[in-house]
Amino acid sequence: MLTNTRLVHGQHDHSRCIDAALSRAEDVCQKKNAKLTPTRATVLSILWQSHRPLGAYQVQDRLSKIMGKVIAPPTVYRAIEFLLRLGLIHRLPSLNAYIGCPFPNSEHSNLFMICNECGCVAEMADASLNTLLQTACEKTNFELHSQNVELFGVCPQCSTPTINEDISHV
Numbered sequence: 301m302l303t304n305t306r307l308v309h310g311q312h313d314h315s316r317c318i319d320a321a322l323s324r325a326e327d328v329c330q331k332k333n334a335k336l337t338p339t340r341a342t343v344l345s346i347l348w349q350s351h352r353p354l355g356a357y358q359v360q361d362r363l364s365k366i367m368g369k370v371i372a373p374p375t376v377y378r379a380i381e382f383l384l385r386l387g388l389i390h391r392l393p394s395l396n397a398y399i400g401c402p403f404p405n406s407e408h409s410n411l412f413m414i415c416n417e418c419g420c421v422a423e424m425a426d427a428s429l430n431t432l433l434q435t436a437c438e439k440t441n442f443e444l445h446s447q448n449v450e451l452f453g454v455c456p457q458c459s460t461p462t463i464n465e466d467i468s469h470v
């Protein structure tokens with residue numbers, strides 16, 4: 301099983317997540333002979349500013365601020381399409397938003413845990429889940445083209461009572 305839940309659901313130095321994501325992206329681009337242009341790299345880093353997904357308009361807004369000029373939507377969409385194609389980001393259909401992938405180039409289940417409280421999204425890949433879904437499709441002669449499993453709930457950070465609340469009862 302592959303997951304980034306420990307990071308997403310815990311205190312950590314997030315600048316390391318951003319650095320790691322950008323260096324993974326450079327690796328992936330090199331292997332696939334694709335070019336990580338400054339605009340593409342900036343869009344990727346915008347999507348990695350936190351573990352919460354962003355919609356295309358939010359990306360456009362932040363990109364425009366960084367570039368110091370209004371960036372037209374097609375430029376944003378082209379960069380997003382590029383990152384999606386290389387598996388560096390994912391689209392969450394129910395939220396119509398995008399999130400950076402913590403392990404591109406690995407086997408994927410496209411399983412996302414979305415916190416209803418803070419909006420954080422953790423990703424998970426599990427071979428047994430893929431087998432289960434493939435078997436279900438084979439049994440029903442359903443031709444599987446894509447897979448996306450979105451789980452909505454409350455992350456451990458949001459469900460754990462804060463230390464202050466504990467103390468107030470003493």
Ligand SMILES: [Zn+2]
Pocket residue numbers: 307308312313314315317318351
């Ligand atoms: Zn992080």
Ligand SMILES: [Zn+2]
Pocket residue numbers: 390401402403404408423
């Ligand atoms: Zn992924």
Ligand SMILES: [Zn+2]
Pocket residue numbers: 415416417418419420454455456457458
């Ligand atoms: Zn949460």
